[in-house]
Amino acid sequence: MKENSVNPGREHWSGQLGFILAAAGSAIGLGNIWRFPYITGENGGGAFILVYLLCVAFVGLPVMICEITLGRHTQRNPAGCFAQLTPKSSVLSHFLGGGMILTGIALLFFHSFGWGIAALVLGGLVFWQSWRLVGLMGVLTGFLILSYYSVVGGWAIGYAIKAAGNHLAFTGVEQAQETFDNFVSSPLPVIGFHFFFMLLCVVIVYKGVQKGIETACKVMVPLLFIIMLVLILRGLTLPGADAGVRFCFTPDFSKLSAQGVLIALSHAFFTLSLGMGAMITYGSYLGKNENIFGAAVWITALDTLFAILACLMIFPAVFAMGFEASEGPGLLFQVVPAVFNQIPLGPVWAVLFFLLLLMAALSSGISLLEVVTAYFVDERKWPRHRAVIGTGAVIFLLGTLCAISLNNWNALPGIQEAVTACFGGARASFFDLIDNLTSNWMLPLGGFFIALFTGWVWGTRKAIEEIRHGSKNFADVHLLTLMAGLKDDPSHNSSKHPLTLATLWGIFIRFVCPVAILITFLHTIGWLNLTP
Numbered sequence: 001m002k003e004n005s006v007n008p009g010r011e012h013w014s015g016q017l018g019f020i021l022a023a024a025g026s027a028i029g030l031g032n033i034w035r036f037p038y039i040t041g042e043n044g045g046g047a048f049i050l051v052y053l054l055c056v057a058f059v060g061l062p063v064m065i066c067e068i069t070l071g072r073h074t075q076r077n078p079a080g081c082f083a084q085l086t087p088k089s090s091v092l093s094h095f096l097g098g099g100m101i102l103t104g105i106a107l108l109f110f111h112s113f114g115w116g117i118a119a120l121v122l123g124g125l126v127f128w129q130s131w132r133l134v135g136l137m138g139v140l141t142g143f144l145i146l147s148y149y150s151v152v153g154g155w156a157i158g159y160a161i162k163a164a165g166n167h168l169a170f171t172g173v174e175q176a177q178e179t180f181d182n183f184v185s186s187p188l189p190v191i192g193f194h195f196f197f198m199l200l201c202v203v204i205v206y207k208g209v210q211k212g213i214e215t216a217c218k219v220m221v222p223l224l225f226i227i228m229l230v231l232i233l234r235g236l237t238l239p240g241a242d243a244g245v246r247f248c249f250t251p252d253f254s255k256l257s258a259q260g261v262l263i264a265l266s267h268a269f270f271t272l273s274l275g276m277g278a279m280i281t282y283g284s285y286l287g288k289n290e291n292i293f294g295a296a297v298w299i300t301a302l303d304t305l306f307a308i309l310a311c312l313m314i315f316p317a318v319f320a321m322g323f324e325a326s327e328g329p330g331l332l333f334q335v336v337p338a339v340f341n342q343i344p345l346g347p348v349w350a351v352l353f354f355l356l357l358l359m360a361a362l363s364s365g366i367s368l369l370e371v372v373t374a375y376f377v378d379e380r381k382w383p384r385h386r387a388v389i390g391t392g393a394v395i396f397l398l399g400t401l402c403a404i405s406l407n408n409w410n411a412l413p414g415i416q417e418a419v420t421a422c423f424g425g426a427r428a429s430f431f432d433l434i435d436n437l438t439s440n441w442m443l444p445l446g447g448f449f450i451a452l453f454t455g456w457v458w459g460t461r462k463a464i465e466e467i468r469h470g471s472k473n474f475a476d477v478h479l480l481t482l483m484a485g486l487k488d489d490p491s492h493n494s495s496k497h498p499l500t501l502a503t504l505w506g507i508f509i510r511f512v513c514p515v516a517i518l519i520t521f522l523h524t525i526g527w528l529n530l531t532p
């Protein structure tokens with residue numbers, strides 16, 4: 001296929017708004033409502049939020065522009081996109097592959113067999129597949145994330161039903177904890193709800209890009225904001241809520257560690273759906289005349305706004321009721337019902353809250369399923385219905401393993417022993433294993449390679465040519481002229497300006513993003529320790 005040929009039969013979004021809402025739906029998810037408040041709570045509140053905002057603006061936004069551009073240019077899924085743009089031979093990929101093989105040999109030498117073999121296999125694959133591997137890894141990541149994401153989506157359904165039946169009337173956190181532990185470790189209902197969640201994803205994705213995904217997000221994303229605002233108003237009007245607001249907006253840098261900064265960066269990837277090609281896939285359904293830069297800014301801003309709102313929804317209520325902010329992952333499912341139980345009309349607020357959680361998870365789940373579906377439709381030429389149902393069924397089965405593993409690893413004989421024998425470490429469940437593997441490894445690695453590929457292999461020049469369609473100001477107006485609102489003034493309007501949004505973006509993609517991600521990544525795997 002010629003490099004810049006577009007795929008004429010491909011379905012497209014109805015326009016810029018449809019794309020922005022669908023992509024915002026993908027970005028806004030469990031990451032915002034469940035994960036962000038508790039990591040903020042654990043890392044000291046305001047100061048952490050500030051660092052997170054910097055990570056989103058300086059790393060998240062540039063990579064988001066990259067992904068959408070790659071997608072729209074190739075009009076294909078992530079694997080097809082990289083297959084199309086990978087050059088016949090790439091010095092950089094040989095260098096990276098060679099480096100991994102040498103690392104693998106060194107690790108074997110130090111008797112770290114699991115990691116050693118992993119590095120050797122990965123290095124070999126990089127040599128063989130070159131940049132194609134990045135796209136394939138993205139599809140695999142989508143597959144893995146959805147398998148546990150859907151289990152948590154199922155919990156939200158279960159809790160919404162419990163709330164409706166007034167079964168969440170806890171008087172203290174211990175009782176809430178016990179209910180939660182009993183619930184997640186009872187396989188049958190959890191698998192049932194997980195099945196239902198996957199079914200909802202399959203039905204929406206089955207209907208197609210415009211009729212399914214876009215229509216669903218056009219309803220769900222505005223509803224998300226409305227429900228969120230209602231819950232915030234309720235929380236803020238509780239006596240004592242101001243402590244929660246102060247917690248979110250008063251930066252106390254003494255509570256922020258190097259670890260906290262790195263958590264903020266890897267969370268920026270997860271929450272913006274970056275690093276695995278969700279935005280490449282959604283970008284591939286974008287028309288040539290739409291404004292990529294504008295859309296990326298909107299998606300990033302909406303996701304960030306939603307994360308801050310989630311903190312404003314949760315912390316005032318938590319503080320007003322006298323709970324601890326650093327409650328950890330259980331913050332949502334344990335503290336929130338206990339909080340709601342103490343205010344008038346508690347069950348109503350609780351049902352609303354878990355519906356909010358469910359819709360947020362669903363609008364992200366469909367984007368994960370669409371990545372995998374698009375791969376089978378584009379590359380394997382499967383009819384859409386077969387791709388959706390087939391991959392949905394396999395993801396359901398893998399998610400079932402995650403659900404069972406939270407109850408009892410022994411139900412999956414051999415897997416845990418094999419994992420522990422190869423990689424050592426704590427006896428984490430299969431669920432935690434997949435969560436950890438995808439969010440701490442595969443997404444940052446994917447983001448790193450996407451930035452590196454666009455910056456140094458495909459080239460920022462070609463990328464900017466693609467962005468120019470629909471977004472002239474990006475590359476042709478001086479940044480200061482643009483900011484001053486003088487872009488239509490003839491004396492300011494030459495296209496030969498060196499400082500434009502495009503030059504800024506190019507520098508970020510080539511240098512700032514890869515270095516920042518590399519530091520986070522090395523810290524995550526423990527090869528670089530920045531914590532004093």
Ligand code: PHE
Binds near residue numbers: 031032367
């Ligand atoms: N962004 C989603 C969230 O915040 C998760 C997600 C990650 C979705 C990667 C798609 C791809 O919950």
